[in-house]
Amino acid sequence: MTPDEPEVAEEPDFEGPRRRARREREERRAAQARAMAIEEARREAKRRVRDEQSDASKPLGRRAVRGLRLLTWLAVLAVVAVGLGLVLFFTPLMSARSLVVTGTGVVTREEVLDAAKVALGTPLLQINTDMVADRVAGIRRVASARVQREYPSTLRITIVERIPIAVKDYPDGPHLFDRDGVDFATAPPPPGLAYIDVDHPGPGDPPTRAALQVMTSLSPDVVGQVSRVAAPSVASITLTLTDGRTVVWGTTDRTDEKAEKLAALLTQPGRAYDVSSPDLPTVK
Secondary structure: OOOOOOOOOOOOOOOOHHHHHHHHHHHHHHHHHHHHHHHHHHHHHHHHHHHHHHHHHHHHHHHHHHHHHHHHHHHHHHHHHHHHHHHHHHOHHHEOOEEEEEOOOOOOHHHHHHHHOOOOOOEHHHOOHHHHHHHHHOOOOEEEEEEEEEOOOEEEEEEEEOOOOEEEEEOOEEEEEOOOOOEEEEOOOOOOOEEEEOOOOOOOOHHHHHHHHHHHHOOHHHHOOEEEEEOOOOOOEEEEEOOOOEEEEEOOOOHHHHHHHHHHHOOOOOOEEEOOOOOOOEEO
16 A cells, blocks of 8 residues: 555454344255255155156066966967877877779779778878878889868878870880889880880980980870881981871981971871971971
């Protein structure tokens, strides 16, 4: 402070009894209000947590009850299924009381049943349908067999017989061959069946398969005119017709085209027909 500045007297911080009492009352009220607010907030927080726990436990309880019921029903169903399976498997409740055979022609019902070897009264579930089908398919004249259970008491056996496509003479008699080259019967051939002329007929012989491929490609009216199909090799197939006319077929390439061209050529007079090149078929 410089000598020229006047001195300012500091007023004492004086608080009277009444003013002090009022201030203390206000402070107490504020503290009490804060305490009440804190307590109310605490109670509200506890109520919120309790409500959330209650809400979470209710769905959990319902889900648990539903899950328990589901498990109970599944267990009951499993027991019933096992029991029913045991009853059906070991008792004649659903047994083969009827054997139905369909698809027979030359093959007789008795032949099929003898090969099937299924005893009447056998529970259907004990019958191995695949094994029965294999036994029936072992019949030479049977191309395929199917066996089905028809509840409550029927076993159905359906067969497809082999159809002769060609015949070849052997010392023990004529042998019939189907479209796959299978020698399936030794018997007199049906009228009009073509003879096959190959060295080693059979399903694994390429010339046999080639000759039969040609026969199955021909239209029915042309097949009826063929008396012999010869295949010394897969590249030199020839046909002989019932009236003595001959057909040079060649290989099995473009077989369908050749069959179509031959059907048209046979309407023309001639003794020899060549369709080995279907683009240039000839008649002589």
